[in-house]
Amino acid sequence: MAERRPRLLYLAFYFPPSRASGVYRPRATANLLVERGWDVTVFAAPLPFLRDAIGSFDEKLLDSVDPRVAVERPYLNLFAWEKNLRGYSRFRGTFPELARSAYDWGQRHVFPENYASWARASVRKALRMHMRRRFDVVLATGNPFASFAAAWLFHKLTRTPYILDNRDAWTLDLFNEEPAFEDGHPAYAWEKRVLKSAANVVFVNEALRGWHAERYPRVADRMLVVPNGWDSDTLPSTVEPPAKILDGREERRPRFSYVGTLTGKQPIEAMIDGFDRAREHPDLSGAVLDLHGYMGFFRGADSKLRKRIAAVQEKEDGDGPEAGAREDAGPEADEQELAPGVRYRGPASKTELHEVYRDSDVLVFLAGGARYVTSGKIFEYMAAGRPIVSVHAPGSAAEEVLRDYPLWFNPDGLEPRAIAGSMVAAAKAAAGLDQRQIDAARAYAQRFERSVSLEPLVRRLTELAAR
Known part of the structure; x- marks a missing residue:
């Protein structure tokens, strides 16, 4: 008789085809577990919510999910997102104030x-x-943190052990580094409740683990750090140096690239200003900065970000017709010049990223927050084996990861001239980059490949399932 496979219930609201930044960790975890012989069932967000309510949808991501992963999409009340009166329930349409009060x-x-x-x-x-075929263990990832509450309640009803994976922080504002809610907010009571009964609580970096351990000392011995990582199924084993000859010239203009979603939490102005100053160097006068990714996670965010970028140029060049023309460019255009040398290239599918990295000389790591924010994108950057320029507040948790990366250029802050200096130095390093240097960089990055970085979590899930 065949041996029974361990069975996991994975509460991962943001799962493909969602394009939220946290989607890649659950995707990789589910894929790795089924590869290791697990029976994995993921509970994820309803498709109408992703497609219609928030406009966060990437169909191609579905193709990257192992077909052996079963995906269920439980009901979600769209009360908070429904703006169309025709979508209101009969009760809400008849008694809107009462419906709001009840909600x-x-x-x-x-x-x-x-x-x-x-x-x-x-x-x-x-x-x-569970009544038909029991689950052995539950893994819940947040945000949203309703997944934590679901894991806790399911445990209370069935005694099934659960692990909480904090891709984010519930009661800590990562970017302002202060409590996310006022005193007495029910989130604090709920966080204490779900952590108390958890078999383990996982964090993506030591700073986050330490903050929670100090707040919840009785749970500290069950807290683990499982860093993010890069996905070998979307990056080739080698990324060769970009070609040095273009259009018959001996050296092509340096190409800087940012890859990832642009958000309002990032120091975009510092990056644009620093790059503009770097172009004053004679070797970088023709340099370009390509921005690959979505502008914001949700519908409507792109216009605000374009205004911020345009404001940098207005400050430096004065108001003029060019800035207005850049701002008016449609959000779906394939390529737009947002500022001199700065081009918005649109979203790059996970399956096409190797081409972006192959054609980049220098990668710009733009990140919001500081000591509690690592950002999953940095692991992919290192795996590409390119010079990396940091553009983030000093003391970022990402610095712990980057410190031993051999091609890291750190301006130690957000002063534009320092950023420009790091960009010039990185471009010079890129000009002489050879396969030996790329191999050294990728050898360091290998320790963060997903199957390696997720190993402590997989090992602990296996232990719990065996009980």
């Missing part, structure tokens, strides 16, 4: 998050599936 009461007294209905639906569905 707000639930936020204050039941669970303080708009995803509470998804958590309830997840528990109901999980119980039905």
